Amino acid sequence: MPAGVGRRAAVVALAVVAVLLVPAATAFAGNGGLLPPPAHSPNAHRIRDAYVFVMIFVGVVFVIVEGALLVLITRYRRGKRDRTQEGPQIHGSTRLEILWTVVPVVMLTAICGYIFYKLPGINDAPPAAAANQTTITVEGHQFYWLFRYPNGAVSIGTMIAPAGDVVHENITAPASEVNHSWWVPELGGKTDAIPGQTNHSWFQAPIGTYVARCAELCGIQHALMDATVKVVPRAEYEAFIAARAAAPGGLDVGKEEWQGVCSSCHRLNETYVGPALGGNPLLRDRDGIENLVRHGLRQMPAVGENWSPEQIDALIAYTKTLPKQKANGFQS
Template sequence: MRVKLLLTAGLGLLALIAAPAALAGNGGFAPVSPESPNAERIRDTWIFVSIFIVAIFVLVEVVLVTFIWRYRRRRRERFEDGPQVHGATSIELMWTVAPVVILFLIGGFVFYKLPGIADVPSASASGQDRLEVRVTGRQYYWQYEYPSGAVAIDRLRAPAGVPVRLAVTAPAEDVIHSWWIPALGGKIDAIPGTTTETWFQAERAGVYDGQCAELCGLEHAKMLASVEVLPAAEFNTWLAERESEGASSELGEEEWQGACAKCHGLSGEGGIAPLIAGSPVLTDPQALEEIVRNGRGEMPAVGSGWSEEQMDALIAYLRESPPSGS
């Protein structure tokens, strides 16, 4: 019995010692380093709640081990009860009042932080023009539409230091998705036929990765998302190029990789969907548009709602770079 107690206590102590190291290295326990004010407030809330969680865990485990050791059976008969205690009013008051106080503190802190997480800063408050982007989740890609009409697939580009307001949705015939870039804030659901909103404001240029956080089908794991934050001048250059006709092949490549290759394979070699390399459909613009816009059999209408420019971009890309099948 003594060996088991010592082993249990040792393992508990080891877990407590290892926890700070795991948290410091973000071994999956802690939020990633925040790069947006709302993500920073989410991390602050996580830390505040974690303080109580760790304190309660340590208290309970210490009391548990202490009681097991101090009130062990000793020489009593195996099935003989220990001394009974009645009427511990102070203890009963303590375990009633303490949780209420803890919940009050946590609730107050969360409601204090919540406006900074949910509310999009106004353009006047930030001193910058706010960028509005429509985000549409489809099986199994993300489409980003800018006010100018420019479109991007799976990777959102945004200027550094500017609030970006996202209107997130999904087509009525699709399923629920969830857009999530951990470094830029909490996840937000893309609900068919409904628009939800979130925002971020990244000061540091770089690429921030995320994914769909709602199981949405067989290729859910491939429904990745990323945000590339660029200096304002570079973003304006990219946006102007994307709006021009010269960017159609680049957009077409994004559409192929995002909307087609995740099921048919990057080279059209097949995956959960059939091999399509060499298919005459790929070289027939009318047939390709029909199947992309309306689907066929088990294939969803991945391009329903696409503009003519988007269809032209995919056709142009497949004409220039037909899938090889290998």
């Protein structure tokens, strides 16, 4: 083999290996790279299967196209040919044109067929007895998630759900809100929380703690709009919602409101997104706080426009436990 041809073959081989190593390195990065996080709900398993199936086709197409590109660049480069000399004139090839038409059609048909096969198991919750399912309303607000349970109990920032049961999610947002997107990667796909509209999703998960986030840009503190789904035994879930329903204005609710809602934009001792709240008499003024959270003020959205009176009471009860501070942040 001539030396020039050998060098060209080596260059092409190295280029192909480099192209193959890029997705391989990304795959080895695990959940920080190419693959989605481990699935812990039947619908999430099906989403992951569909993702991997499509990724295989995409990877094959990428390698073929990029490999062909490198070969053609090498084979038909100008080389020692004079700049004014035209390269080889390639005319149509019926066989090749049929091939690059039929193969993509076959691939797309296979992908569509597999996706439609998986889709019912993603969208439709499995049948379950009444004792083995529950419904939780998920509300998107700037910049927090609020959860409403069947008995009227609420929580902010952390959803408590029964392990092994089918959990139906009614996902929405108040009419004056912006769009959000509820996403727990380990438990299923993204579902939009659209103001005034209710969308539906579901999961069925083992005991564990799962990270949720807002997957749609919704404002200045969008990056902090995350939540936790804590899946616990059924008895623990029942005890939690019973205790919350019995004390809707309790300190636990108020603490979640302060930490999950107020602290998204405010600090006691320093200006954050909003002004410092240390020493502000509003913290102990029920009417003032209620008016503020229900109607907002200037750039502050109405973060609690649909809160119950008990939720307002809970926030006041908690703010009264905060240390009294002067406006400069020092305790008085």
